[in-house]
Structure formats: C-alpha cells, structure tokens
Amino acid sequence: MGDGPREIDALIDMMARLPGLGPRSARRAVLHLVKKRAVLLLPLAEALQRVGETVRECPRCSNITTADLCEICADETRANGELCVVEDVADLWAMERGHAFKGRYHVLGGTLSALESIGPEDLRIPDLVARVRAEGISEVILALNATVDGQTTAHYIADELAGTGVRLTSLAQGVPIGGELDYLDDGTISAALKARKGF
Numbered sequence: 001m002g003d004g005p006r007e008i009d010a011l012i013d014m015m016a017r018l019p020g021l022g023p024r025s026a027r028r029a030v031l032h033l034v035k036k037r038a039v040l041l042l043p044l045a046e047a048l049q050r051v052g053e054t055v056r057e058c059p060r061c062s063n064i065t066t067a068d069l070c071e072i073c074a075d076e077t078r079a080n081g082e083l084c085v086v087e088d089v090a091d092l093w094a095m096e097r098g099h100a101f102k103g104r105y106h107v108l109g110g111t112l113s114a115l116e117s118i119g120p121e122d123l124r125i126p127d128l129v130a131r132v133r134a135e136g137i138s139e140v141i142l143a144l145n146a147t148v149d150g151q152t153t154a155h156y157i158a159d160e161l162a163g164t165g166v167r168l169t170s171l172a173q174g175v176p177i178g179g180e181l182d183y184l185d186d187g188t189i190s191a192a193l194k195a196r197k198g199f
Helices: 006-016 023-035 037-054 089-097 125-134 148-161 186-194
Strands: 082-086 104-107 139-142 167-170
Touching: 006 023, 023 037, 082 089, 082 125, 089 104, 089 186, 104 125, 125 148, 139 148, 148 167
Parallel strands: 082 104, 082 139, 139 167
Antiparallel strands: none
C-alpha cells in the first residue's frame, strides 16, 4: 500500500482480503480503528484472538461452535427427523434467522463445480449419507442456492440418497433462480421453507 507505517500497511492488506472490502474500504476501516484504538482496535484484537483460539467446526454438522457440538446438534428437541442441507455456514445462519426450521442441519462446505474442480469427495456428501442412515432421518430438505452448481449438487445428493427411504424436499417459492440464501430476508426464507416440495 505504501501510505503509512509497515504495520498499518500490513493490516490494511489483511483487511482488504475480507469479502466486501477492497483496498479503499480497508484503508478507511483501519484508519478508523487506529483513531478509536481504545474502544475499537484493542477490543477487536482481543475478540479475534479469542475466536481464533476457541472456534471450531461442529463434528456432526460443520456449523461453527466453541463446544463439543454446536447448540443446534446438542438440542435434543431438534432431533425431529428433519435434516436441512445447506452449502455453507452463512446459509445455515440465514435459515436460523427466520426461526422457521426446528430440525437439524448439514453443511456441505460448497457445491459441485466442474469449473473449480470440486467433486463429491471435496464436500461432506458421504457424511450426509451416513447421517441419514445413522440418525433416523425421515426428511432431507435440500436448501441449496438456486444456481446451476446448487441444483447439480441437489440432483447428485438425490441420487446418493435413492433407496434410503428418506423423503427429499427442496425449498419452494420465494427463492429466486440465481438467488443465495444469505441475501434473502427472513420472511422469504420462512415462506420457502413452509412451501417446500418433493425433490
């Protein structure tokens, strides 16, 4: 960057790597943090350190947690046989914001993509099949983004789960083609969940 001390430039460079922040936004954010060092920068540094030391993936669903299991997997009232499959943690959090779904989740970690060389072995699809067999899952809700890769992944999962006897559904109205769950409002997600259809 070259505008300030090396330490500041290094921080700006790191911030610019975050989604939604380019070099200019990162520079403004860092200058604001430095200006408000006592109330923002130092508490932020402590929070980042705590998160770095304590946060991990839930071994069952791949949500983010600081415990042995995430709160959703640890909640026995949510073991109702419904398993919602999402691409990533941001999608899980989007579904949870609407408070419409009372089952459990499975985070794939992405979607199948020939262009990016992401195959089934790179996702948590084998874990999903194992969970369906082991946990008495009666319904798998495919809440994947309405993109080509999302739908390709949904069809692949449907093939993998064929013969398990599990009911397969997908989100219905309200999720636009090309839309991503993380950008939808809570009401849209709730409506899509309630109007889910057989896959």
